[in-house]
Amino acid sequence: MAEEDSGQEKTEQPTPKRLKEAREKGDVPRSKELTTMLVLMAAVLGAFIFGGQLVERMIGMMEHNFLLDRSAVFDSNAMIAHLGVSIREAGLALAGIFGLIVVAAIVGPIALGGWNFSAQALQPKGSRIDPLAGIKRMFSLKSLVELFKALGKFALVGGFAMLILWQIRGDIIALGNSPDRPAIQAALEIVTWVFMVLSAVLIIIAAIDVPYQLYDYTHKMKMTLQEVKDEMKNTEGKPEVKGRIRQLQREISQRRMMKAVPEADVVITNPTHYAVAVRYDSESRNAPIVVAKGVDFVALKIREIAAEHEVPMLQAPALARAIYHSTELDDEIPAGLFLAVAQVLAYVYQLKRYRDHNDVSAPRQPDLEHLDIPDEFKTDPPA
Template structure:
């Protein structure tokens, strides 16, 4: 993508980019870290199980080399001794193998975490493409890997040669030593050699791990255009998002308009604002706004209210205050309780008069003079 657009990869990878890469099995890994952990596990296992291993090896050698005349001339005894030796060797090495296997499992997930992907197992034509293979062979990454391999070989080989040269006398003397001391000295020598080589691999891993993290982050980086395209694909194109918001508004308005016939009163500006209020004393502690709108929506609310004989009162300051302070299906703020209570009291008295002509008609309060706290006042007409 960057090559096609000519843009540089300057942006950090997004979580979506990293997630898609992990799904494909592309995560940061360090072979040197795994090798170091396996070798250190081998050293640790020899420290822990070395004594047991030496005892079992000595016992196995004694049983295999100290044979009587009957066993020497019995062909079947050869298989019996072989089976016993295999069993003894397996028991002696079991602890070592378990620790090494555990290190081999932990090593790959120590950098990049646990990741299982079936996509990484799927065959790809690019893997057997000779041209792509040649490009990979002569790429910068291959050159770095070659340099790492040569450096590792030189470093480990050099340390190994130095160690072997320093202990050459001890190694030669093992051939003249008695059986038990020779095995013990050989194991101690192996342990110390492993320890020195592990120390060398720690240096290599300490260099390789930061490099692998840097290389992976660099590979995952994105161009500015890729970030924009991903954001657009994730959140949708602006025209689609606009259409979705429009549909959501239409759905919300239709639902709101269905509640207007259930309102107790509609308070208007009288033309720009309209707020429909309902008071359910059994289920609510305060009146709620069931619908509100300005201009065309306000006109629609008034039309529905007229169709269903919902009382409409003109109280411009109160209509504006409720519109700007309260959302649909929310209760009226405490600061507007008194003003709304006066309106509802008049509406309920008017309804009672209509139902029972024997009572005197209520006098309409001066709605323009309702007490509206300053924090709720909006002078917009």
């Protein structure tokens, strides 16, 4: 079906946002046939469960009302009392069946579209009382489909009902010649079996209607490609706005990262392209963590801050690249790089001790160019 406004066809499946907005407006898939079938089946089930009780209470109610004293007939108070007793007995007799019917009437709509309460659907709308809109709905394709459905349901249910009544016409006529109690029991059995057969017919109708309602709802909710694009734009924002947000996020992250550089134990460099700042706190972490990392200009800024705060800097190109590509900020060094990082930190700690205490011998610098880096962490140097 073509869109009247844009000329585009609705080819895209509805997005979660569109379905959510439809639910908020009270627009969910429903099947009247499913609800009708469940209500009728609940009535049949109630007749099977509470049929004996219903017969006994009906007989008792009839005896109570027909076996009256002559004086009670002319006593308005007595007649009102009889009416109250009759209403109470009828209510108790039908309570079980009505209870099952109410449950079925609630479960029927929920079974297809789920529970949904919409305040927007309760709000008055001028389009609902607009004669032109009403005429348009009357002659729409959906109304035509509903008309054919109603005619088909009437023909199918009516046909089966006439067939059943014709088959049991003898039993129905025989009720007039039967005593009260057997006649009421037989009438209840006849009604129960008739309802059971009609329920079976409605199962067929519901089995056809439910898939159609789901298909019709999905088709109605479909979107044009332009609608999907507009929704994505409204949801996620314009590309330039998103780009600006990402830029601000990067700047905030970099400022926070640069503040952590003075707390690092060592800065490992490439020496020019990469720089990673590593800190090890044995009390709070099981392994060294990366507090800052960057390439090119960011790496230069890390080196400048490290030099300003006298943070040791060592050139270990392979290790710097491996840490940069394998570890995120505030994450622990991978287990495969423990040995190489431990060698660097050991040298740094020894160098610090040597500078603080001149009575110890100068540490021997490890071969930083040829540290033990596992193959899965090795990366090619930048051109």
